Amino acid sequence: MVARRRKRAPRGSEDGIPGPLGYSAVPIKFSEKQQASHYLYMREHRVREGTKSSWPQKRTLFVLNVPPYCTEECLSRLLSPCGPVQSVELHGKPELAESPKEPKSKFFHPKPVPGFQVAYVVFRKPSGVAAAVALKGPLLVSTESHPVQSGVHKWIRDYTDSILDPEALRVEVDTFMETYDKKIAEEEAKAKEEEGVPDDEGWVKVTRRGRRPVLPRTEAASLRVLEREKRKRARKELLNFYAWQHRQTKMEHLAQLRKKFEEDKQRIELMRAQRKFRPY
Amino acid sequence: MGPAPAGAQLCGDTGDPEMMEPSLEGTVKEGKKESSKKHTVAGSSVEGLLQPVKLSRVELYKEPTSEELNRLRETESLFHSSLLRLQVEELLKEVRLSEKKKERIDAFLRDVNQRIMRVPSTPETELTDQAWLPAGVQVPLHQVPYTVKGCFRFLPPAQVTVVGSYLLGTCIRPDINVDVALTMPREILQDKDGLNQRYFRKRALYLAHLAHHLAQDPLFGSVRFSYTNGCHLKPLLLLRPNGKDEHLVTVRLHPCPPSDFFRPCRLLPSKNNVRSAWYRGQSPPGDGSPEPPTPHYNTWILQDIALESHMQLLSTVLGSASGLRDGVALLKVWLRQRELDKGLGGFSGFLVSMLVAFLVSTRKIHTTMSGYQVLRSVLQFLATTDLTVNGISLCFSSDPFLPALADFHQAFAVVFLDSSGRLNLCADVTASTYHQVQHEARLSMMLLDSKADDGFQLLLMTPKPMIRAFDHILHICPLSRLQAACHRLKLWPELQDHGGDYVSAALGPLTTLLEQGLRSRLHLLAHSRPPVSEWDISQDPPKHRDSGTLTLGLLLRPEGLTSVLELGPEADQPEAADFRQFWGSRSELRRFQDGAIREAVVWEAVSMSQKRLIPQQVVTHLLALHADIPDTCVHYMGGQLDALIQGLKETFSTGEESLAAAVRCYDELSRLLWGLEGLPLTVSAVQGAHPVLRYTEVFPPTPVWPAYSFHERLRERASLLPRPDKPCPAYVEPMTVVCHLEGSGQWPQDAEAIQRVRAAFQLRLSELLTQQHGLQCRATATHTDVLKDGFVFRICVAYQREPQILKEIRSPEGMISLRDTPASLRLEKDTKQLPLLTSALHGLQQQHPAFSGVARLAKRWVRAQLLGEEFTNESLDLVAAALFLHPEPFTPPSSPQVGFLRFLFLVSTFDWKNNPLIVNLNNELTAEEQVEIRSGFLAARTQLPVMVIVTPQDRKSSIWTQDGPSPQILQQLVVLAAKALPVLEKQLLDPRGPGDIRTVFRPPLDMYDVLIHLSPRHIPRHRQAVDSPAASFCRGLLSEPGPSSLMPVLGFDPPQLYLAQLREAFGDLALFFYDQHGGEVIGVLWKPTSFQPHPFKASNTKGRMVVSQGGELAMVPNVEAILEDFAILGEGLVRAVEARTEKWNV
Incomplete structure (x- = not known):
């Protein structure tokens, strides 16, 4: 453990930054003031044969270890010298698919607190990826021309952003419910059509909406039926009628006591080990 | 396997073969033993954990032997369970003396007997002439008055007998005592020795001479004096063996008279044996009034006489x-x-x-x-x-x-x-x-x-111990004040009877006095007994006042505590004079609403905490009035910890009133919700779900009236915003209220759609509340914030069936089954369990008014130790509730102080590994159900969290402790509690005053690797800190309601936001600890496992860097950059980042 202390000097040198297999390490700092830097690990986005990925081949740069204060815009700005950037997406962990086009509703899915993330940067041209991998850095997240807020300023901005317009919410809810209602109405209409109509092989689909409703097909309902059956059977049985039944119950009682006794002995053993019997 | 036989062979070749065999055998045996030991350990208890018992079928159902049947039957009839029987047997084994020790003690006793008989006799002298006593020994008795008639000489005892528990076999460890009665020969005693302490003087001289001679004997490790049961007239001699046996046994020598020496009729309780003329040095008053009886004095002589007959009686019964x-x-x-x-x-x-x-x-x-x-x-x-x-x-x-x-x-x-x-x-x-x-x-x-x-x-x-058993305790110190009290209470006869022991003489009358004064407030009054002192034979016996302090314990009656009035008799009745005499100047004539004019005493108390301390006023008043003990000598320990849960401006209240005001406001709001017109569905239930609404919020909310100039305004949303150039505004936490809407066919059956419908309801609710009641509201998709009378409530609309819909899973065959999902569990917790718990604890507070104080002190303490965020609010509340619902062997606490001590005791001693903490809210669990829960717990132990709290609503899963604490954190809390308890108890038991009561609330900081110091400017709750700062920043609050009401800044707490970021970014590298009540420091502990270098993995690069280690690439945390990140993420809030340990400097 102690031997792990090493000099930090070699890291500044050009080739000194060790990058893992296939990745290149690019130092990144928040601003000029910082002494130490984090390292972005970048490489071209590739997937094994057979796995599907929706990211465009050749043009996508895969970046690991993006610090929490580095946003999409910021990353885009930092990498734009390498070539025009088409899109930047940040994720909590490596994901193969692009996120759905439709953005999530800001009302129902508040922005999560960022940690260290991975980024998929899509360049317009494949050359951008090569240029990015060859970057030397250190990259600066916040510069004078493009300051990035953090700390108290960021929290105040977040708080302000969190106060949303109720009208917009209402509109969103209304549109959602309209489409939902339409969908439900369609489904019902379809179900009504099928009601009582035999299919090709002559089977009739029985649903809850029919004239004679049937038991719902749920686990709870089937359990209830089973329970009822069991009770019915138990009522018919004779208890403590035959001699062997007597013997068995007695034996059962004894076994219970033995089991309890064993358990108790174990507890005592444990208590003794914990010196729980010293009243002083 | 390889090397061992080779070694053995080598050994066999060189050494003689005869030596070989036994040694080999030995190793084989040892090996076996070891393996069998291992086996049992693995089978029964790994690291002290109970495991469900597995018995084979054959073992369970084999034919019982008659012996076994007998034992089982005996257990059933003589004990109430086999566990109890085993426990009792174990305990007795532990406290009993072993045979081996008995032999050693017997040998020692034989020696003692010999030595005593060999002590030389002395010539006869006057009792007052003690010049013959050698220099190294003092008479173990206060000879006041000194002059007394009679002669004394030493003769070896006529008989030496062992009496007491040692012979009976009822003597228990620790401190084994053997009582030995020395019958003084008849020649020493004289006719009227029963009078005027003559017998006791002779007894003391007898011991003094004995002590002098025995002390020179090397057999004894120590020879000291002590008192028989603390009685000042009856010293005894303690002998302890020399060497390593010193703590084995203490032999106590009691001199006693021959059993038929005193005439029993002289020693009846109505007789006087201490003459006033002698004792007070004055002639008896001429009017011929009878001498006062001396019952205690007589008893002490009788006790000496009866030593042997008692022994005989007991040995025939117990033998x-x-x-x-x-x-x-x-x-x-x-x-x-x-x-x-x-x-x-x-x-x-x-x-x-x-x-x-x-x-x-x-x-x-x-x-x-x-x-x-x-x-x-x-x-x-x-x-x-x-x-x-x-x-x-x-x-x-x-x-x-x-x-x-x-x-x-x-x-x-x-x-x-x-x-x-x-x-x-x-x-x-x-x-x-x-x-x-x-x-x-x-x-x-x-x-x-x-x-x-x-x-x-x-x-x-x-x-x-007294401090943990009684609600309030008080020390009377110095004890010499009691001497004056005896005179004030006119206790001369008692003093005469007790031989001048004013402490025991005053004890009875004092307790009666206080009991009478505290009547309806008091359940039980107990007093400490002065400890029995021991002293060296060359020293004078300790004075009465040396026995430290007199401690009284009050067990209060909570229902009597609320009244500030002591109602006396009507003014024209004869008892009125007694009442006036008893209460002195505090008694006043008052006219009551029913027209009666009565004597009454009114105590000044406004808040609950002051009312709890009325006994202090009563006690100090009565002691000063009747016993002449000024309040500087009465040290009352009852509300010492109250300061820690007092609000900022209220120094007279511990917040029960503010909490009640918030709850009242909530009640009004719920009435408004019930009566709301125009909602498409009716409200089926309104339930509180916030600590304030169950009286357990450490610092109760106060109405907020924000100053506009202090804030940015967002006019279109009628809200205030924090301003970057000002200190952080006051922290306002909205109180969560769950509002259930009735079930209806109109609700959609799809989780996403339900979410939208709920949002629509939130909007509608906000509109209606604004329209119909003019309340300031702000709706979001999940909740509506309502500003009412300066309190902010957060109303969450809920639909009963939603958790069920979230649980539904359709199997391929079309069968719908219910499976718990994280989302359904969370929703159930928030909308079902939390309101239930809140109402149950609200009810508990109504039964036990001290609950609020205890729960809040407990929480305050845990948070002050920086561990508050590892424990959920609810779990701590439940632990506090357990103190009230399961107080055994105590009674439910009636003061926050004692409740907090018991909380510390519970936390530090509870065996979380093997027991669930059952909190039987509303008494819903029967004894059988509890047994079932326990066995279920044992069977499922490994799947359950470290800390398991079971309530009637939550019998299996312990929802409030599922996400923490981790075993290490719990262990840390246990350790801290175990350390804090004795410190705090010592402070409270110190009659000179508790000193700094906040000591145990200050967290140890030396264990943290990094400390992040925060700037108070952006800590909105800075004033709540344990050591409240004298000055802090203005938080933009007005003291009066403002002209119009904009929504204040809600839940904006920079340290919390900062912590959330830190945990998200570095949660797998470090743990962060913070006291949310105004902490100025965040403690950071690196996780040792994350600092092990490990190979590169794309999914695990967070905050790490690659270094080459011995030619191989490995990932290690980038500590330097992370330390700088701490400062960047908390820009403006962080004052300094202090790395205290070098050990992680990778």
Whole structure:
């Protein structure tokens, strides 16, 4: 453990930054003031044969270890010298698919607190990826021309952003419910059509909406039926009628006591080990 | 396997073969033993964890032997469970003396006997002429007045007999004492020695001479004086063996007169044996008034006479019955745990043995009973019999000359006569001690009857020190004030009787006085007994005032505490004068609403916390008035911890009132919600779900009136925003209220759609509340914030069936089954369990007014230790509730102070590994259900969280502790509690005042690797800190309601936001600790496992960097950059990042 202390000097040198297999390490700092830097690990986005990925081949740069204060815009700005950037997406962990086009509703899915993330940067041209991998850095997240807020300023901005317009919410809810209602109405209409109509092989689909409703097909309902059956059977049985039944119950009682006794002995053993019997 | 046989062979070649074999055998055996040991360890208990028992079928169902059947039957009839039987047997094994030690003690006793007989005699001298005494020894008695008639000479004892528990076999560890009676030869004593302490003087001189000679003997490790049961007239000599046996045994020498020397009729309780003329040095008043009786003095002589006859009685009763001996031993443990057995007037083991003998003689106990049954019978007897009213007697003779029980009741508080019918065994026991014994017996009986699983533990293993058993305690110090009190209370006869011991003389009248004054507020008053001191033979005996302090414990009656009025009789009645006399200047004539004019005392108290301290006012007033003890000598410990839960501006209240105001406001709001018109569905339930609404929020909310100039305004949303250039605005936490809407076919059956419908309801709710009641509202998709009278509530609309819909899973066959999902569990917790818990605890507060204080102190403490965020709010509340619902062996606490001490005790001693903490809210769980829960717990232990709290609503999963704490954090809390408890108790027991009570609330910071110091400017709750800063920043609050109401800044707490970011970014590298109540420092602990270098993995690069290590690439945390990140993420809030340890400097 102690031997792990090493000099930090070699890291500044050009080739000194060790990058893992296939990745290149690019130092990144928040601003000029910082002494130490984090390292972005970048490489071209590739997937094994057979796995599907929706990211465009050749043009996508895969970046690991993006610090929490580095946003999409910021990353885009930092990498734009390498070539025009088409899109930047940040994720909590490596994901193969692009996120759905439709953005999530800001009302129902508040922005999560960022940690260290991975980024998929899509360049317009494949050359951008090569240029990015060859970057030397250190990259600066916040510069004078493009300051990035953090700390108290960021929290105040977040708080302000969190106060949303109720009208917009209402509109969103209304549109959602309209489409939902339409969908439900369609489904019902379809179900009504099928009601009582035999299919090709002559089977009739029985649903809850029919004239004679049937038991719902749920686990709870089937359990209830089973329970009822069991009770019915138990009522018919004779208890403590035959001699062997007597013997068995007695034996059962004894076994219970033995089991309890064993358990108790174990507890005592444990208590003794914990010196729980010293009243002083 | 390889090298071992080779080594053996080599050995065999060189050494002789004969030596080989045994050694080999030895190793084989050892090996076997080891393996078998390993086996049992693995089988039974790994790291002290209970495991479900697995017995094979054959073992379970084999034919029972008659022995086994007998044992089982015996267990059923003599004990109430086999566990109890085993526990009792274990305990007895632990406290009993081993045979080996007995042999050593016997040998020592034989030596002692020889040495005593060899002590040379002395010539006869006057009692007052003590010049013959050698220089190195002092008379172990205060000889006041000094002059006394009579002569003394030393002669070896006529008889040396061992008496007491050692011979009976009821002697228990620790401190093994062997009592030895030395019968003084008749020649030493004279006719009238019973008079004027002459007998006691001779007794003391006898001991002094003995001590001098024995002290020179190398056999003894120490020779010291002490008092018999703390009685100042009766010293005794302690002998301890030399060398390593020093702590084995203490032999106590009691000189006693020949049994027929004193005439018993001279020593009846109505007789006087200490003449006033002699004692006070003045002639008796000429009017011929009779001398005052000296019952205690007489008793002390009688006790010496009866030593042997008591011994005989006990040995005939206990000698043959082992069950009775076990019972006595158990009772002694029981008394010892309650601190009842020591000191003058203690309920000693001897008394209990006599009580057992009495119960045997009245056939309440049979000799075949087991120890447990004896314990139970004695407790039952104590619980139901009041010896202060109806004394009992072991004497069955119908001698007409014997005094009646009534005579004894006149002279003594508690009456229990021995077989002679003349000696009251309980002479020194005060009424309050006896009531305490009774109270304890009653509690214990209740515990035994409740068939609690851990009854044994609570009954015999849990110590009940005064500080933890009583709600308030008070010290009277210095004790010399009691001398003045005796004069004030006109207790001269008692002083004469007690030989000048003003402490015990004043004790009875003082406790009676206080009991009378506290009447309706008091459940029980107990006093400490002065400890029995020991001193070197060359020193003077300790003075009465040297016995430290007198400590009184008050067990309060919560229902009596709320009244500030002491109602007296009507002014024209004769009792009015007594009342005036009793209360002195505090008594006033008052006219009441019903027209009556009465004497009354009114105490100044506005808030609950002040009302709780009315007993302090009563006690100090009465002591000053009647006993001349000024309040500087009365140190009252009752509200010392209140300061920690007091609000910023209220120094007179501990916040119960503010909480009640918030709850009232909530009640109004819920009424508004019920009556709201225009909602498409009706409201089916409104339930609180916030700590404030169950009275457990540490710092209760106060109405907020924000100053506009301090904030940015967002006009279109009618909200205030924090301003970057100002200090952080005041922290306002909205109080969560769950509003259930009725079920209806209109609700969609799809989770996403339900979410939208709920959002629509939130919007509607906000509109309606604004329209119909003019309240400022702000709706979001999940909640609506409502500003009402300065309080902010967060209303969450809920739909009963939503969790179920989230749970539904459709199997491929189309069967719908219900499976818990994280989302459904969370929703169920928030909308179902939390409101249920809140209402249950709200109810608990109504029953136990101290609950709020205890829960808040407990939470305050845990948070002050920076561990607050590891424990959920609810789990801590439940632990506090357990103190009230399961107070055994105590009673529910009536003051925050004692409740907090018990919280610390519970946390530091509870065995979370093997027990669930069952909190039986509303008493919904039956005993059988609890047993079931326990067995279910054992079976599922490995899947359950470290800390398991079971409530009637949550019997299996312990939802409030599922996400934490981790075992290490819990362990840390246990350690901290175990350290804090003795410190705090010591502070409270210190009669000079507790000193700095906040000591135990300050967290240790030396364990953290990094400290992040925050700037107070952006800590909105800075003023809540344990050491509240003298000045802090303005938080933009007005003292008066402002002109219009914009929504204040809600839930904006920069340290919390900062912590959330830190945890998200570095949660797998470090742990972060912070006190949310105004902490100025965040403690960071690196996680050792994350600092192990490991190979590169794309999914695990967070905050790490690659370094080459011995040619291989490995990932290690980029500590330097991370430390700088700490500062960047908290820009403006972080003052400094202090890396304290170098150990992680990778």
